[in-house]
Amino acid sequence: MNRTNWRKLKDKYMYLILVGTALSILSILTGIICFVLYSGWSALSWDFIFEPPRDNMTSGGIWSPLVGTFQLIVVSIIAVIPVGVLTGLYFSEYAGKGLFPKILRLAVRSLSGVPSVVFGLFGLSLFVIFLGFGSCLFSAGLTLACLTLPLVVTASEQAFRAVPKDYRDASYALGATKLQTLVKVVFPSAASTIITGIILSIGRVAGETAPIIFTGAAFYTSKTGGLFNEVMALPYHIYILATAGTNIEQTRPIQYGAVAVLLALVLGISSVGVWMRVRMKRR
Amino acid sequence: MLNINKHSSNDTKIQIETKDLSLYYGQDKVIKNISFNIYERMVTALIGPSGCGKSSYLRCLNRMNDFIQEARTEGEITINGSNIYDKATDVIELRRKIGMVFQKPNPFPMSIYENVAYAPRLFGVKDREKLDEIVKSSLEGAALWDEVYGKLKTPGTGLSGGQQQRLCIARAIATEPDILLMDEPTSALDPLSTLRIEELIRELKKKFTVVIVTHNMQQAARISDYTAFFLLGDLVEYNVTNKMFTSPDDRRTEDYITGRFG
Ligand SMILES: Nc1ncnc2c1ncn2[C@@H]1O[C@H](COP(=O)(O)OP(=O)(O)OP(=O)(O)O)[C@@H](O)[C@H]1O
Ligand SMILES: [Mg+2]
Numbered sequence: 001m002n003r004t005n006w007r008k009l010k011d012k013y014m015y016l017i018l019v020g021t022a023l024s025i026l027s028i029l030t031g032i033i034c035f036v037l038y039s040g041w042s043a044l045s046w047d048f049i050f051e052p053p054r055d056n057m058t059s060g061g062i063w064s065p066l067v068g069t070f071q072l073i074v075v076s077i078i079a080v081i082p083v084g085v086l087t088g089l090y091f092s093e094y095a096g097k098g099l100f101p102k103i104l105r106l107a108v109r110s111l112s113g114v115p116s117v118v119f120g121l122f123g124l125s126l127f128v129i130f131l132g133f134g135s136c137l138f139s140a141g142l143t144l145a146c147l148t149l150p151l152v153v154t155a156s157e158q159a160f161r162a163v164p165k166d167y168r169d170a171s172y173a174l175g176a177t178k179l180q181t182l183v184k185v186v187f188p189s190a191a192s193t194i195i196t197g198i199i200l201s202i203g204r205v206a207g208e209t210a211p212i213i214f215t216g217a218a219f220y221t222s223k224t225g226g227l228f229n230e231v232m233a234l235p236y237h238i239y240i241l242a243t244a245g246t247n248i249e250q251t252r253p254i255q256y257g258a259v260a261v262l263l264a265l266v267l268g269i270s271s272v273g274v275w276m277r278v279r280m281k282r283r
Numbered sequence: 284m285l286n287i288n289k290h291s292s293n294d295t296k297i298q299i300e301t302k303d304l305s306l307y308y309g310q311d312k313v314i315k316n317i318s319f320n321i322y323e324r325m326v327t328a329l330i331g332p333s334g335c336g337k338s339s340y341l342r343c344l345n346r347m348n349d350f351i352q353e354a355r356t357e358g359e360i361t362i363n364g365s366n367i368y369d370k371a372t373d374v375i376e377l378r379r380k381i382g383m384v385f386q387k388p389n390p391f392p393m394s395i396y397e398n399v400a401y402a403p404r405l406f407g408v409k410d411r412e413k414l415d416e417i418v419k420s421s422l423e424g425a426a427l428w429d430e431v432y433g434k435l436k437t438p439g440t441g442l443s444g445g446q447q448q449r450l451c452i453a454r455a456i457a458t459e460p461d462i463l464l465m466d467e468p469t470s471a472l473d474p475l476s477t478l479r480i481e482e483l484i485r486e487l488k489k490k491f492t493v494v495i496v497t498h499n500m501q502q503a504a505r506i507s508d509y510t511a512f513f514l515l516g517d518l519v520e521y522n523v524t525n526k527m528f529t530s531p532d533d534r535r536t537e538d539y540i541t542g543r544f545g
Contacts (some may be wrong), residue, residue, distance in 0.1 A: 166389035173345060174402040174454065175379035184401070189392055 004077030036263060044228025048257055053237075056246045057220065062258050067224045068112055068137070069265070070219075073206055075141025075227070077198060080148050086196060087149075088156025093182060112150035117210035119147045124214040136228045140216025147211055148201040155197025159190040196276045203270035209235040234262045297393040298323040298462060298492040299344065304358035306339055306348065313339050316358065319511060323461075326484060326493040328503035328524065331513035332539070337496040340513070341464050344494065346374050347382040363461070374449035378404065382455030382491075386463040388447035390454070395422075395431050398439040398450055403460045408491045417457055423488075425453035445476025451484065456491065463487060465495040469502070481506050500540055504528045512536045 047061055054060030085106070095101035100173030133139045163186045171181040204212075218230035219240060225231060241250065241255045294503045299321035306314035314336045321327045329337040339348065346367060348354040352365050359366045367377055379402070390398050399418045400408075408414055418435070422428040427449040431442070439450050448468055455463060465484075469477040487493055497503050503510055503524065512520045512535075520527065520536045531537045 038371065112449065119385070164389070166385065166387060167391055169385065170383075170389050170391065170451070170454075171401075172350070172385035173347060173381075173385075174376050174379055175377075175404050176402075177375060180405055184405075185391055 023188075033263070036256055036260045040253055040258070040260045043253035043257030044260060048254075049261065053220070057237075057241060057254075058247055058251055059254075062234065062237065062254075062261060063235045064221060064224055065232035065237035066261065066265075069206060069234045069262075071137055071224075071231055072144055072212065072216075072233055073139050073269075075137060075201055076144035076148060076205070077202060079142050079145035080152050080201075081198065083145075084149050084198075085156045086151030087153045088158075088194075089160055089182070091153070091157040092160035093178075093186070107283070108150050108153050112154075115210075116147055116205075116208050119143055120214045121213040122146065123211060128215055134228065135214070135230055136216045137225070137231045138216070138227045140212040140231070140233070143211045143215045144205050144208065147205045147208065148198075151201035151204065152194075152198055153199065156190070156194050159193035160186060160196060162193065163189045192276065192280055196280065197271050199276070200270060200273035203266055203273060206269060207235050207266045209233075209239050212236060234258060234265070238262065295325065296323040297321070298362065299494075300359075300361040302359040302361070304340075304343065304356065304360060306336070306343060307355045307357075308351065308355075309353040313516050314343070315516040317516075318358075319518060319521045321492065321494060322509065323492050324488055324490070325508040326488050326495060326506055327511065328507035329494065329496045329511050329513060330498070330503050330539070331519075332499065333498075335513040336516045337513055338466050341383075341466055341494065341496055344462070344464055345378050345383055346372075347383070349374065379458050380460050381457070381462045381464060382452075382460040384448070384451050384455055384463065384468045386467040387471050388444055388451055390442070390447050390450050392438065392440055394436045395439045395442070395450060396435040399453050399457050401454060406458065421453040421457040422450075424456050424487070425449045426479065427453055428487070433462075443476070443481060445472050448476070448480060449483065449535045450473060452480075452487075456487070459490075461492060463491045463493045465493065467496050467498060470498065477502075500528075500542075512539060514539070 003187050010177055029165050049061055049066065050063050051061030052064045053062065091105065093100065095104070120143060123139060125148065127133050127139035133142075167185050167189060168181055171185045176184070209217075212233055213236060217233045217236040221230060221232055238255060238258045241251055241258065287403060297320045301320070302318050303316050304314060304318070305312060305316050317340070321353065329340065331337055331384065342348045343356060343360060344362075344367075348356070356368055359368060361367070362377070363380075365372065391401065396418055399421050400414050403414060403417050419428060419432075422431065424478075427446060431450075439447065442450060448471075452463075452468075469480050472480065479500065484495065485491055488508075495503075507524045510522060510524045511518055512527070512531075512533075514535060520531060520533045522532065527536065528540060531540065
């Protein structure tokens with residue numbers, strides 16, 4: 001009798017603890033959002049988004065860094081898709097259990113644990129210097145692609161693995177080759193999961209600063225440029241405003257306005273990914 | 284089991300000749316030196332308790348066991364005059380000549396049309412009219428046309444279980460194979476859908492040699508011409524279905540059929 005009560009009590013406490021941790025996570029997120037909005041509210045307006053920075057970045061908006069960030073996202077997506085998806089395909093369909101795939105797998109897993117600043121230095125030496133692309137959108141995009149690579153590889157591999165064996169069996173039994181089965185059945189069934197994975201991974205890196213500082217982010221450019229120009233990017237812009245601006249205190253609202261936009265962008269991308277994932281689960 | 288020839292009339296031709304076939308999964312010998320002939324345009328039922336090797340045997344016939352790494356066969360299966368386990372056999376060509384229907388309906392996540400057109404497309408049919416024709420005749424052959432002709436572009440996965448299974452049959456016969464292998468095709472279906480598939484199988488045997496695995500004795504009795512009884516990897520008895528279900532030669536067959544074990 002006493003024992004049962006004690007057990008019930010423990011159950012209740014466990015429940016409370018779990019709810020508590022969940023709530024604390026929620027409150028951290030809302031805290032951040034409220035703080036950012038509160039500090040940056042006065043700067044936010046449509047002009048703020050569509051105007052480039054002016055007067056040594058003490059006024060104006062964030063149009064050029066915002067466009068730069070979009071450009072970086074596009075370049076890195078285009079770069080990461082073929083390599084990431086094909087590597088995922090290799091792991092899921094061809095690798096088997098040999099030593100080489102094992103080493104490769106370990107490499108990919110380790111890659112996802114490498115700090116982003118190391119990727120920045122790697123990008124600097126490989127893309128900027130060794131391959132001679134210089135400090136530009138292209139180099140920075142490729143560096144971000146390297147950062148997303150392990151995420152995309154893992155997401156793709158899982159997506160390919162999740163394709164039911166039933167489909168493969170049916171295809172083979174109809175006389176399809178392995179390649180035909182992959183192209184016509186496995187790939188289409190995995191595609192939407194892979195796209196979701198890519199969107200989520202991009203959401204994770206779009207806000208990164210370290211990888212682009214040495215590889216292509218501009219301190220300031222008034223115009224938006226091409227593949228081989230330096231670009232402004234939101235995260236780096238914020239970093240500069242907060243540490244190296246002409247008048248750091250006075251530009252606080254601009255800083256937090258930019259943070260709010262970046263946050264909205266990253267959360268927006270991630271929620272699109274999450275929404276797609278949920279929708280696919282329902283089907 | 285050799286007295287089978289007494290029962291077969293003269294015009295039945297051998298479609299599949301199994302000679303001293305054994306199948307191993309690693310060390311386990313799951314099919315043990317079986318030999319028997321499957322006749323053209325007949326329905327042959329494979330029965331036996333769970334795990335006796337029926338599905339394994341079926342997968343030997345279109346070499347689906349090739350995908351299982353530790354699987355190894357000995358002996359011969361001769362189809363249309365050549366041993367399919369010969370080195371020279373083109374497995375893709377073989378599977379084209381043999382359709383397979385699985386236990387669980389498994390249409391591709393594509394439209395009904397694309398499901399049926401899948402195999403013909405693989406083998407190079409591109410002409411739209413030709414494809415339309417194949418899709419129509421296959422769906423008719425699978426007794427599904429009347430139910431789906433207005434919604435060929437909708438996903439095959441949106442059909443009912445019984446319809447999905449008939450879609451899989453349509454898909455399997457779209458390349459006009461000689462043989463149709465079915466592994467418990469009705470075990471996931473309701474009685475009414477089951478009945479429809481059984482009717483369909485009786486139709487199908489006019490054009491195809493059908494080999495069907497079933498756990499349902501009544502089903503085997505209703506639709507098959509020949510029945511093979513497997514037990515722990517042995518082929519215990521192979522006989523004309525009528526004979527098998529009225530006066531089996533082997534005591535173990537009788538016990539199984541009458542439900543005394545299995
Ligand atoms: N991929 C596999 N690897 C190893 N052993 C297997 C494999 N598939 C089947 N077996 C074994 O082979 C034996 C025969 O299996 P099989 O699936 O052919 O039986 P079955 O007669 O079809 O049974 P059921 O009526 O339950 O479908 C079983 O002992 C099973 O455990
Ligand atoms: Mg089976």
